[in-house]
Amino acid sequence: MSQLSKAVRSTLALWLLTAFLYPLFMLLCGQIALSFQANGSLITNSQGTVVGSALIGQPFNSDRYFWSRPSTVKYSISPEVTKTGISGASNLAPSNPELLKRIQVEVARLKQANIQPTADLVYTSGSGLDPHISIAAAQAQVRRIASTRNLNPAQIQTLVSQNIDGRFLGIFGEPGINVLQLNMALDALQPAS
Structure with a gap:
């Protein structure tokens, strides 16, 4: 006992x-x-409303904004639905015709917008939720945004330079740019109509 x-x-x-x-x-x-x-690393706008997370990408398709990486995840755009979707890649093999078709559509869309295709503007990330693009991908979009917003490209280039996230602990990963934060800085420069 x-x-x-x-x-x-x-x-x-x-x-x-x-x-x-x-x-x-x-x-x-x-x-x-x-x-x-x-x-959750939540990002708020100037009114204090939560507009997203620094950890999860969002789709941007307007010519007034920097475009994010393509994603196989179906982002929830409705404010009533807070679920993002299932994280993960498409798992399509390099020989899969669906993958080739999706890549060709992305490249054609970028060339039509006069943007030099970069890997991260064409290919999805492993999680499908990556909020960052490379510095080269952001710089490739500067002229399009400057033209659409009637701004000097140097102003937008300065925003790009100010929004670079460095390597983690100075050695891990590559520098990148959080697309949501960059687009918010762009709206602060000139509010979107």
Whole structure:
């Protein structure tokens, strides 16, 4: 009976520690030390309305904005629906005719807009949710946006330079540009009509 009592007390103590105290401690640490990241890295506009996350890409198709990477994920555009979709690549083999057709459509769309196709403007990311494009992809779109918004390309080039996210810890990954943040900076420069 003594052994059973010890086993029950040990189980209850460990359950209290691992199911309540540790998660509560982690929640408090996250909210105090890293609240932006712990709450989804949400980006708000000048009115304080949440417009997206710094971690999840959004589709931009207007000529007034920088275009994001193509995605196989069906983004939820409705504000009532907060689900983004299923993360992941299309898993189409390089020899698949559907993949070749999708790439040809993207390249044709870019060339029609007088944009030099870059890999990240043609190919989807592995997750399908990448919010970043390369610096080259952003620079390839500067003239189109300057023409559409009647701005000096140097102004837009400055915005591109100001919105570059460097390498993680200075060594991991490649520098990139968060498309949502860049488009918000573009709207701050000249509000979209």
